[in-house]
Amino acid sequence: MSSPGQILKENLWTNNPIFMQVLGICSALAVTNLLTNTMIMTIGVTFVTAMSNLTVSLLKGLIPRKVRMIVQTLIIAFYVIIVDILLRAYLPDISRALGPYVGLIITNCIIMGRAEAFAQSNPPLISMWDGATSGFGYMAVLLVIAFFRELLGFGTLFGIQVLPDAFVPWTIMVTAPSAFFFLGIIIWIGKSIMNREGAPA
Amino acid sequence: MNAAPVLNPFALFFASIFTSNILLANFLGMCSFISISKDMKSSNGLGMAVTVVLTVTTALNWVILNYVLIPLNVQYLRYIVFIISIAAVVQMLEMIIDRVSQALYMSLGIFLPLITVNCAILGVSLFMEIRNYTFLQSVIYGLGSGLGWWLAIMLLSAIRKKTEKAPVPAGLKGPGITVITIGFMAMAFIGFSGMLAVQ
Numbered sequence: 001m002s003s004p005g006q007i008l009k010e011n012l013w014t015n016n017p018i019f020m021q022v023l024g025i026c027s028a029l030a031v032t033n034l035l036t037n038t039m040i041m042t043i044g045v046t047f048v049t050a051m052s053n054l055t056v057s058l059l060k061g062l063i064p065r066k067v068r069m070i071v072q073t074l075i076i077a078f079y080v081i082i083v084d085i086l087l088r089a090y091l092p093d094i095s096r097a098l099g100p101y102v103g104l105i106i107t108n109c110i111i112m113g114r115a116e117a118f119a120q121s122n123p124p125l126i127s128m129w130d131g132a133t134s135g136f137g138y139m140a141v142l143l144v145i146a147f148f149r150e151l152l153g154f155g156t157l158f159g160i161q162v163l164p165d166a167f168v169p170w171t172i173m174v175t176a177p178s179a180f181f182f183l184g185i186i187i188w189i190g191k192s193i194m195n196r197e198g199a200p201a
Numbered sequence: 202m203n204a205a206p207v208l209n210p211f212a213l214f215f216a217s218i219f220t221s222n223i224l225l226a227n228f229l230g231m232c233s234f235i236s237i238s239k240d241m242k243s244s245n246g247l248g249m250a251v252t253v254v255l256t257v258t259t260a261l262n263w264v265i266l267n268y269v270l271i272p273l274n275v276q277y278l279r280y281i282v283f284i285i286s287i288a289a290v291v292q293m294l295e296m297i298i299d300r301v302s303q304a305l306y307m308s309l310g311i312f313l314p315l316i317t318v319n320c321a322i323l324g325v326s327l328f329m330e331i332r333n334y335t336f337l338q339s340v341i342y343g344l345g346s347g348l349g350w351w352l353a354i355m356l357l358s359a360i361r362k363k364t365e366k367a368p369v370p371a372g373l374k375g376p377g378i379t380v381i382t383i384g385f386m387a388m389a390f391i392g393f394s395g396m397l398a399v400q
Contacts, residue, residue: 029228069317070288077281085277100327103280107320109232175391176226180384184377192372 004129011133016190018141018183023109029145029179031101035158038146040087040094044102046135048079049111053131055079056119072115073106080105110134145182149173210341217345223321224353225387227328230321234354235379237315244358247312248351252344254294254316255325258287259343262326263336283326288317321350356386 017023031041055075056063063071084102087095095102105111114134119127150156153173155163172178223229230251237247262283270276295313299306316322325346329339360382369378 023232025228025231029231070285073284073288073317074281077284081277081280084280099331100324103327104229104320104324106280106284107323172388175387176228177384177387177391179228180380180387184373184381184384187377187380188370188373190372191374191377192370195371 004126007126007130008133008136011130011137012140013137014194016137016141017110017113017134018138018186023113025183029176029183031098032142032146032179032182033149033153033174034097035143035146035150037094037097038142040091041098041101042135042139042142044080044083044087045105045108045110045138046132048076048083048105048108049114049131049135050128051079051131052076052111053114053119054124054128056115057122057124057127060120068120072112076111076115077106110138141186144186145179148182149178153178210337213338214341214345217342218349218352219390219393222349222353222387222390223325223346224350225383225390227324229324230319230350233315233319234350234357234383235376237312238354238358238361238379241355241358241362243312244354245351246308247315248347248354250312250316251319251321251350252347254287254291254313255322255347255350256340256343257294258283258290258322259325259329259346260336260340261286261290263329263334263339266330267336279327279330280323283323287322287326291317321346353386353390357383360386 011017018025031037052072052075056072059071059075080103083105084095087098087102111131114131118130122130147157150158150173151163152170155161155167155169170178217223221227224231224234233247237243265282265286266276266279270279270282291313298313325343329342334342357379361379364378364382367378373381
């Protein structure tokens with residue numbers, strides 16, 4: 001079995017859910033035009049991944065194999081509803097800005113993937129750690145994308161103006177294509193460094 | 202609940218295909234989009250399956266939402282209910298197609314299980330709820346989004362045939378160049394947005 005440190009390194013870098021596995025970008029790219037939204041969204045995803053991994057791992061002996069997909073989905077949906085209710089109660093503005101994308105955490109392939117690939121065959125605590133680190137790997141990439149998109153698209157960071165007024169915001173950074181371009185560039189950089197290190201891609 | 206938005210059905214139909222393409226503007230259904238678009242034949246099958254499932258589930262979820270969840274005031278259960286109804290529809294379609302036509306089952310049926318976890322399906326149902334569409338609008342929106350998804354995956358798989366042979370830098374091969382290609386496609390689709398003004 002792999003150690004906690006190894007899992008951290010794998011999920012953050014060599015096996016990063018976004019640029020190595022290209023998973024879970026569905027619900028993610030849409031929220032990366034503002035850092036604050038991205039932060040909240042990724043914290044939500046990390047929480048759901050960790051908790052659903054823990055639950056799936058605890059229940060793995062009890063779930064019949066044939067229906068395990070639907071049971072996993074229901075476990076994930078349960079935690080997503082908790083996140084949704086918390087956001088509505090404490091951060092109503094952000095909840096409105098994220099719109100349907102909170103609910104779409106349910107179909108985020110990372111969560112399902114980790115439950116299936118790791119939690120299904122490992123003890124609870126290490127599964128929870130695996131889920132949390134996968135969430136961190138996801139968070140890291142999204143924050144980088146959001147940093148550039150908000151900086152160039154609005155001239156702000158976390159809503160605070162950092163660039164001088166003379167700076168003309170790039171409208172394209174606010175729209176969909178820029179998210180794809182940044183993701184492509186990040187995949188490119190990540191893979192190139194990894195190829196140089198000679199890690200198995 | 203706000204009143205349903207007044208919207209020309211045709212405008213909504215074209216908007217959901219082009220200007221607010223579920224995939225290129227809302228980033229939904231990316232996972233299967235990237236992995237399946239390697240192969241044109243599978244793309245076609247999956248696109249067709251997504252269109253059928255989207256139309257049926259959006260209509261069904263509209264009925265469930267407005268006649269069950271809202272009267273009982275349990276809208277917070279909608280995520281679980283929507284997911285279950287999507288899974289049920291997919292399962293039933295699979296059985297029906299298997300009975301009716303073996304040929305269709307071979308071309309369409311194998312993609313159906315993949316669809317349950319396709320974010321586009323759940324996403325369209327959630328957008329339908331947030332935007333307070335009427336029943337007719339929901340059906341049109343579901344159908345249009347499905348067709349838009351189908352169009353996008355066919356376009357991408359055709360482009361990928363070329364990029365596979367192109368001399369791309371090593372690190373950009375595979376998903377990297379695909380994502381950037383999708384970015385260009387998204388730009389092209391945004392070009393339609395001057396024609397229609399829909400949320």
